[in-house]
Amino acid sequence: MLIGEVARRSGVSARMLRHYDALGLVRPTGRTMGGYREYCPDDIRRIFHVEGLRSLGLSLREIGRALDDPGFAPSALVGSLIRKTEERLKQQQELLERLRTVDATGPSGWQDVLRTVELLHELGSDSAARRQQAVLAPAEDASMPAELLAEAILTESDANVAGALRWALARAGGAAVASVAAGLDSADAEVRRRAIVALAELPGDEVTTVLTAALDDPDATVRRHAALALGARGVTRAVPVLISTVVEGPNDVDAAELLGTMAQDPEWADRIMSALVDELASPTAGSAVRMRLTQALAEMPGTIALDTLRHLSRDEDRAVALLATALVAVLDQ
Template identity: 35%
Template sequence: MEWLRIGEVAARTGLTPRTLRHYDELGLLVPSGRTDGDYRLYSRDDMDRLLAIQHLKSLGLGLAEIQQALDDPTFDAGPLLERHARVVEQRIAAEQALLRRLRQLQTAAQTGWDEVLETIALSERLRHPDGEVRFRAALTGHASAPVEDLVERLRSDPEPGVREAATWALAQQGPAALRAVSSLADGDAQARHALAHVLGKLRTIEALPQLSLLLTDDVPEVAAKAAFSLGQVGGDEAVQLLIGALEDGRVAVRDEATSALGRLPESLASLTAAASHPLPQVRAQVAEALGFLAHPEAVPVLIAALEDDDADVRFSALLALGSAEGPEARHALEALTASPDRRTSLVAARLLEARPLS
């Protein structure tokens, strides 16, 4: 058998004799042999174990963990490796954040070190433990605040006021902030809600793909905020997404989509087409949205809906007519005051009383 002295092992592995003696004292790597003078002798098996130790160390494991992994036949490496994987992920994320910050500072560095120092100071204020300091930093430093720092406020800040200030600050930076805020899509419900909110503030059609995904979010509050923001963005594509949301099984999402459609004049044609939707729920929401629009061209659609088979659709159309302008809507309400249904006649009479004289 070939034996190696401690100095030879150190030379072959790059480890110091002191390290090898430490391993011996811990029981991690006990040499299999000794000379007559009590010098350590290492066998081929000892070298194989040392190689395993070095491999496990490269994964970030501590010496005690390595010893348990090598000596305990029942040892389950899965949980241990998972813990270390999370540590590595956190370290990578921190390094990536540092890299992004350095890239951001490059722009300021082209102007001068005064701007670099101001950017660093502003970044520190955005991370300050006092929420009032963070709030003021977002409001007063929006022009030069690092986008990543503002996004982090949206992702994790416990203060609603700070998150709202960060939203406003990002909106001032315009579409340039779109890529940075998109990272919030992988966050928790608060982060996704903040994403939907800021996308509405940006008011750019480039936000529509992300809002389309958020509109189907599992959390109703997130999906409802996406519907609200689609109403802020507007346009034909936003209208079609909102029409589809009228079929959502969640009341909050449907109601927000209805309100958003009622704020978009360009939704009239699509709402008119959806008035014949097979689902009564959708027809009722369409009638409500048409009432919000209060457009004269919606009146014939609402009058037709008064004959709907579904009572909720008929009642929604009745209420919507109360907001509609023109003599046609008034005549329809006057006719309904004679309805054999007492609730319908009473509501029609109240709506007529509330209408301005014309």
């Protein structure tokens, strides 16, 4: 079979077949009377073998060795190709995300694109101070794109930089709520924590809906921050998690204050009081837990907790009894 027919059937160009011949990778078995390359079935089979290995990313030199050296072991080379491919895919994914970020900012000209690229570069700096400066003082008095802020918030580990990012996001309005909320779908609990802390500082019904769903998150920190944010918005769905926050801490003082505010509604006063009393009676409640619960009773409106505190003033736990006695004295006054 002549080279033109081989090229047509194999899909490999005649030029590439000549290159294979020059390298000794696939040499035609014969020549015609006119000196044209003539390929036999074995030659064509070798061409397909070469193309198959090329599809795995092997170089032509590696392919020649693989086909001609019976002792050549593929495992090490394949393992190396896997690592190189994974790194290439990572780089391509990073490029894709960068392009999406630029596109999401809706650039009106190349200056907007260049400004976004510069911000991405600054936010990717190893220096926390440099990242913070990029947020607080963007170049040319340009506003930070909300989508870019959302992406940075979910990956930022430095507390100061994260605070600056949340401040900037709050100024940007609700445009990035969906982008930040997407972090709550992450398998990484730390990413979900960053997302919920950022969302807690944003207004709007959409945020309230997202925070409410986060009350069922498997991570206690995510649930706690969601409940504190919802409690501040008067959402009573957060009451059970706020009770748990008083029991478990931290943020028990904040949770107790929010429960006290919600208890101003008579419908919820009895529920909250009952929940606190039930926790006090729990056989697993240690001294520290009962102290926090006693302190939370003092946050209840009016004197609705007075009888319970009087009872606790005679508690077997001296620390609880002393605290309850002091709180009763305050309420009696």
